[in-house]
Amino acid sequence: MTPNAPELTQRWPAPREIPVDLRRGTHRDSILRILDVLVSTQVKWAVLIHRDKPPKNRTDEYKTTLTVSERTTVASDNDVVSIELRAPDGSDLERWHPGAHLDLYLPSGRIRQYSLCGDPADRRCYRIAVRRIPDGGGGSNEVHDELPVGAAVGVRGPRNAFGFVEPGRTKRAKRVHFVAGGIGITPILPMIREAERMGLDWSLVYVGRERRTLPFLAELSPFGDRVTIRTDDEYGLPTATDLLPPNVRSGDAIYCCGPVPMMDLITAGARNQPGVEVHAERFSATPVVDGRPFRIQLARTGQVIDVAADQTALDAVLRVNPKAPYSCRQGFCGTCMVHVIDGDVDHRDNSLSPAERAEGKMLLCVSRSNSPCLTVKT
Numbered sequence: 001m002t003p004n005a006p007e008l009t010q011r012w013p014a015p016r017e018i019p020v021d022l023r024r025g026t027h028r029d030s031i032l033r034i035l036d037v038l039v040s041t042q043v044k045w046a047v048l049i050h051r052d053k054p055p056k057n058r059t060d061e062y063k064t065t066l067t068v069s070e071r072t073t074v075a076s077d078n079d080v081v082s083i084e085l086r087a088p089d090g091s092d093l094e095r096w097h098p099g100a101h102l103d104l105y106l107p108s109g110r111i112r113q114y115s116l117c118g119d120p121a122d123r124r125c126y127r128i129a130v131r132r133i134p135d136g137g138g139g140s141n142e143v144h145d146e147l148p149v150g151a152a153v154g155v156r157g158p159r160n161a162f163g164f165v166e167p168g169r170t171k172r173a174k175r176v177h178f179v180a181g182g183i184g185i186t187p188i189l190p191m192i193r194e195a196e197r198m199g200l201d202w203s204l205v206y207v208g209r210e211r212r213t214l215p216f217l218a219e220l221s222p223f224g225d226r227v228t229i230r231t232d233d234e235y236g237l238p239t240a241t242d243l244l245p246p247n248v249r250s251g252d253a254i255y256c257c258g259p260v261p262m263m264d265l266i267t268a269g270a271r272n273q274p275g276v277e278v279h280a281e282r283f284s285a286t287p288v289v290d291g292r293p294f295r296i297q298l299a300r301t302g303q304v305i306d307v308a309a310d311q312t313a314l315d316a317v318l319r320v321n322p323k324a325p326y327s328c329r330q331g332f333c334g335t336c337m338v339h340v341i342d343g344d345v346d347h348r349d350n351s352l353s354p355a356e357r358a359e360g361k362m363l364l365c366v367s368r369s370n371s372p373c374l375t376v377k378t
């Protein structure tokens, strides 16, 4: 996931952070934090300031603590840092497969998802890469500025919802076409290694604003003409034809990761190609579709927050309280969950169980209201 921002942000809408995975998380007690902050600006947000220790009061929320063992700049514009994480005692880490991500519990308490971009065969090390997004949600700046070599960081995962074909588990595609937009190369890199290992016929189209903004070019250079680099400054904005090889045919698979406009082009282009599998992981928040305005009322204070038709409930809350917790913005991590005690929730996530919905739980980043107002427990 990551969240990472594409370097195409000047042309295409920029995400606040880049969620890189569509897997539900387990961060279920955030309701108290978000509502505490909402009801009073006097309430202090529990920001952990220890640079070298993960947040002590959240140890129940992350799985393990790893140590930053190496930092490397991996794009010529110096805005993408690759970070390696190891167990403090050097022991083996959990296995993972291409497309997996880690949840990082950053020193401030933010939780962000980042795709693993190293070698799955290396059990001693996880590698992620993060593009700095100066005007994002703060997670990328924190990774760049607050995680020096030797820092400890809480981690959950790896988990995978962007899985690459595995022999014997899914229908094996005859050929694989990868399309990556900027930092979207991170989940694709281990897939390429796997495709090589499996002896698949594969190709990559790697797009971005300029070459200097594209991370990991050196790692891709050994693959020669399997890789097509296409930058906007040289060729202009790409079309669907530019992104999809002309020889795509039934039985092929496309794996793509990048900004939404790129993904839309690929999806539209693949629609005319029957029998082609498309596997995608996008960067940005889930867009509002068929939204109607409603209000959120905080039970304890009575404060009312207006949610516009084209706005997520989370964005409305963030406008009132910029420190309200969130992470994926796509309805899978649970960080933004609140408890509704009155009103009819229009659930738009795929994460909450029927029982959780019956209890009044709601994910602010994607769900809306069927009634004019939702009252939220505080």
Ligand code: FES
Binding pocket: 325, 326, 327, 328, 329, 330, 331, 332, 333, 334, 335, 336, 337, 363, 364, 365, 366
């Ligand atoms: S479910 Fe992740 S931010 Fe809402």
